[in-house]
Amino acid sequence: MARIVDVDVMDIRFPTSRELDGSDAMNPDPDYSAAYVVLRTDTDAEGHGLAFTIGRGNDVQAAAIRALAPHVVGRQVPRDAAALGALSRELVGDSQLRWLGPEKGVVHMAVGAVVNAAWDLAAKLAGRPLWMFLAEMRPEELVGLVDFRYLSDALTRDEALAILRAAEPGRAERTKLLLDKGYPAYTTSPGWLGYSDAKLTHLARSAVADGFDMIKLKVGGDLGDDVRRMRLAREAVGDGVRIAVDANQRWDVADAVSWMSALAEFDPYWIEEPTSPDDVLGHLAIARALRPIRVATGEHVHNRVMFKQLLASGAIDVLQLDAARVGGVNENIAILLLAAKFGVPVCPHAGGVGLCELVQHLAMFDFVAVSGTWENRVIEWVDHLHEHFTDPATVRNGRYTTPTTPGFSAQLRPSSLHHFTYPSGPAWAPTPGHSRAYGPLSEAQHVHKPANGEEGDEGGTA
Amino acid sequence: MARIVDVDVMDIRFPTSRELDGSDAMNPDPDYSAAYVVLRTDTDAEGHGLAFTIGRGNDVQAAAIRALAPHVVGRQVPRDAAALGALSRELVGDSQLRWLGPEKGVVHMAVGAVVNAAWDLAAKLAGRPLWMFLAEMRPEELVGLVDFRYLSDALTRDEALAILRAAEPGRAERTKLLLDKGYPAYTTSPGWLGYSDAKLTHLARSAVADGFDMIKLKVGGDLGDDVRRMRLAREAVGDGVRIAVDANQRWDVADAVSWMSALAEFDPYWIEEPTSPDDVLGHLAIARALRPIRVATGEHVHNRVMFKQLLASGAIDVLQLDAARVGGVNENIAILLLAAKFGVPVCPHAGGVGLCELVQHLAMFDFVAVSGTWENRVIEWVDHLHEHFTDPATVRNGRYTTPTTPGFSAQLRPSSLHHFTYPSGPAWAPTPGHSRAYGPLSEAQHVHKPANGEEGDEGGTA
Incomplete structure (x- = not known):
């Protein structure tokens, strides 16, 4: 023992x-x-x-x-x-x-x-x-991992069990599909606020050439800049590629609605973190005003009780699960089950340190054993810091390669x-x-404003 | 300088x-x-x-x-x-x-x-x-203390300014009233879960004799016990004294409704923390089902964005501001202004270490310069640990004595x-x-269950 x-x-x-x-x-x-x-x-x-x-x-x-x-x-x-x-x-x-x-x-x-x-x-x-370890568990074992406290008005243990049982028959087939084809990814590389127009256009075209059918741009610094950047990106990728945008909590409700209305002509796929991650009712108001543009959030949503409300109220159209924000795998299983109950696709947040490595397992488990689909699902990809991991996440042709090494892939060298x-x-x-880093804080270290420089790299959490 | x-x-x-x-x-x-x-x-x-x-x-x-x-x-x-x-x-x-x-x-x-x-x-x-320092500031200065980010869909700077200006004319009169009479208090002393029936009855009668017109009982351990304790308390204090109850986040939505329905015959004044402090929509469902019983929360509500939603949706009837949970005086001014906008009384959470000392200043500032009333307002009183403070809070005849020593009263000896x-x-x-405290954790240290013993003391956060 x-x-x-x-x-x-x-x-x-x-x-x-x-x-x-x-x-x-x-x-x-x-x-x-x-x-x-x-x-x-x-x-x-x-x-x-x-x-x-x-x-x-x-x-x-x-x-x-x-x-x-x-x-x-x-x-x-x-x-x-x-x-x-x-x-x-x-x-x-x-x-x-x-x-x-x-x-x-x-x-x-x-x-x-x-x-x-x-x-x-x-x-x-x-x-x-990890994805396979989870996907081989019995539905009864999986619901035993979940804390249903505070969830029962939206999802009971029996409902969760029914969701998992419904997905059981297809597990083997989807496991094979996953190992053969990998899982759909999108890239945030072209979209950092500090990039020049030329760099944005170049990276957007490269993303399409690399096999991605979805990219993401950061927005929320200056509306005129965002309109110009969104137009350039749309011209670069054409109509068949989705462009999501991400405001990183920058706006109040009215700002979010007016700003996104100005970008609507470029067909943004989703608006991510339009406002405070705590503001369920704010997200709901934004979603109602902006549909068919989808509202997405999750990287700063702190637990299953918040996700329950975002889902049950119809405040989000895309759930961006994060592997390292909530209470770990167990709470993320609760969140995947809630999303399945409400029919909202889970498109994990990644980037940062090891988030790509971690979330791929959760999305793949969802595909095999929970939602049973990758329709409208996509994992964020940020090509940054992977070289420090013993089992790095990799993307080829716009898809995550399904990991086969035992474990959760977040081991640093x-x-x-x-x-x-x-x-x-x-x-x-x-x-x-x-x-x-050793001295007193400089002004630049604690002011919320967009980076104005032209410099930057493809890194980032998103 | x-x-x-x-x-x-x-x-x-x-x-x-x-x-x-x-x-x-x-x-x-x-x-x-x-x-x-x-x-x-x-x-x-x-x-x-x-x-x-x-x-x-x-x-x-x-x-x-x-x-x-x-x-x-x-x-x-x-x-x-x-x-x-x-x-x-x-x-x-x-x-x-x-x-x-x-x-x-x-x-x-x-x-x-x-x-x-x-x-x-x-x-x-x-x-x-502190209460006087704040209450002597001009409305323009006070709104300058507040971060309105994420609030503007519910409260703008101009609306806040109008609230403060409306309260300006009566400041001097209310300051005098406050210094003469103190501020209404209620006591949680009789109500701890571990108390015997005899002790509960004795302490409830003593509270009334001491001048309190409101007491609070802890509930949520066992329904049969709660019905018996509530009946005893009501018999002890009579119909003219309010009895609030506090579940400390114990329930899911349906539990809260059924449990409180069983206690309704004893006329509970409010139900405090019926469920997760994060669950705005859960509180709303509970409030709709239980009216006229009031729903109260706040000691674990983590910021103004959460309070905004609880107020704007009508999910709470009583706002229990806490001095040491949110970002300090500045955010609590935002919360007082939100409560005034939505006409919800603020009845601060106290107890713990220094919370009585701190919140009295905020409630008194509210009385003088924000809401302008103490109607339906009351500050919690827990007679515990005050001896460690240089300027301890005191209650006489069911009212907080208005502090006059310079500062915020939370200085430990x-x-x-x-x-x-x-x-x-x-x-x-x-x-x-x-x-x-030095050894490994015992089972008793991390299990959520009611204290079953008969022992206890009048201390506590509440």
Whole structure:
């Protein structure tokens, strides 16, 4: 009976703000970071997980993960649904830590990191990539993973069971399809706010040439710029390619409606994060005003109770699940089941550190065993930082390659862990002009405004 | 020009779980704690603030406050509305820390602690208790303190200004009334779940004898027990005294409706936290089903965007503002203005560590300068831990005594800071039978169930 004997927590930061990678209307200078956790056992097996942050505060996130260690150290390695359900319930249910949420923010993201690490460990021991490990579980086991508290007015255990049972007959066929063809992706590469018109046009054309049938642009800085950029992008990709836009929470309700109405002639596929992720009724008002333009959100939606409301009220047309925002795999199964109940497609948020690696498993599990379809489903692709992972996500011809290595794919290479440890790693050695991480804050570090520079790279969370 | 030269952050914990003080249906064993912050200046003046937690995780909360220090150290002491508005905007707007919320959980509570400490400092320098410092500001200054982002569909700056201007003429008269009479209170003392019937009856009668015309009972453990306790309480206090009940997030929507329907014959004044604080639409469904019983929530509502929805949808009849959950005084002014706009009374949540001390100022400011009324308003009173404060809240004849000492009243005595510092303070020295704070978690420490014991004390957050 293997046991977990230690919980290692590391503060890993990539100095992405030096090149303005991933800058958008609300996040001018992210340093993509991971509060990284390794569950060590008394065997060679390890479980790896992470909470994604964008720099300052990654130490706070790491402290929250450490606060969960007493629930894990000494515990028998959870290898099946029953044990993984029990672990999730215990972590979410710590009544003292719960006060700091409940089920939101730093503490909930810490739960997600530890839960995901436990799933990585269990899937490795089962010799399965996570998506397959999940998709081979019985419907009864899967509903046992879910906390239905606060959900029963929208989704009962019996309804969830019926959804999973309905998808059972096609599992084998869809598994084969997935392994043969991979899963549909879209790319955010052309669309960062700081790009020149020429670069936007070039990257949009390249995306189509690379096999993508959907791209995404950041919007919300300046309306005139957005109209011009949207026109250029539409001209570059033609009518057959979808163009989504993303405002990163920039607007109030009325702003969202007027701004998107001005872009409507270019046929935007969805508007992502038009306003505060907390504003269910705001999203509903925006969705009603803008249809047929779809409203999408999720990367900052903090738990299943919020998703329940967004779905049940009809406030969103696309659900952008995030692997490292909520309480881990277990809560994401609840979210996938809610989306299936309400018939809303799940198109995961990715980018950042390891989010592509993580979410592909959840979308693929959804395809095989929950919704049973990839119609109107697509996973975000941002080609950035994958080289640091031992089992990196890859996209070919506009589709994610289905992972087959056992585990959850979010394991960083030892050399990357060393190099990017903050603040002691070599990547953070002060260099002329790049010392600000050590000094007092500059004005540019905390002002919400679009990046105005022309420079940038294809990186980013989105 | 005085400057802030240091930010001291302390992990203060009171071992309240040893006596099951404050146990309820969701919080079986709280150790009432404060992540405590002192803004030191280059003069004798200091600003004190805190985030209230219930034990584990207080260190994480303290780490989040420390992460804000670079925004504060070296800063000119903010003494007026303009400077206090700028400080709040800078702290909330840190784009990297914002990712960890946004505007929720550990990071947002840290912002609240620092913002409140800055207000304590400014009020002390102005020689005014906080409520008076605020109530003497011009409407234009007050709206300048508020972040209207995400609010404009429900409350614009102009509407807020009109609310404040309408209340201007009566300020002097209400200030005099407040100083003469104090502010209405209610007490939670009789109602903790673990109390015997005899103790409940005795404390309910004592509350009436002490001048309270409203008490509160905890519910949600066992329906039969709640029916019996509610009957006893009603018999003890008679028809003229209001009895509120509090479920501490225990129920799903249908449970809340059926449970409260069974208690309706005893005329409960409000049902507090019937379900998840995130569930706007759930509260709305409960409110529609239960009227005329009022629905109340707020102590875990994490920001103004959530309150906006609860108010605009008609989901709550009573708004229970908390001083240490949201982003401090500035966001609470937004919340008071929203409540005034929608005509919903604000009845602050208190108890815990220093919450009575803090919220009294906000309710009194509301009375003088925002809503202009105390009709149907009442501040919770829990007679616990006040002896540790230099300017403790006091209640006489069922009313809070209006504070007149300059500041925000949340300054802990130096001896208390020393004694209850965790884990090095004398209060945390291991003693036989009380060593669990240092050991692995026991089952009892993380299970959500009502406290079944007969023991308890009049303490608690509520």
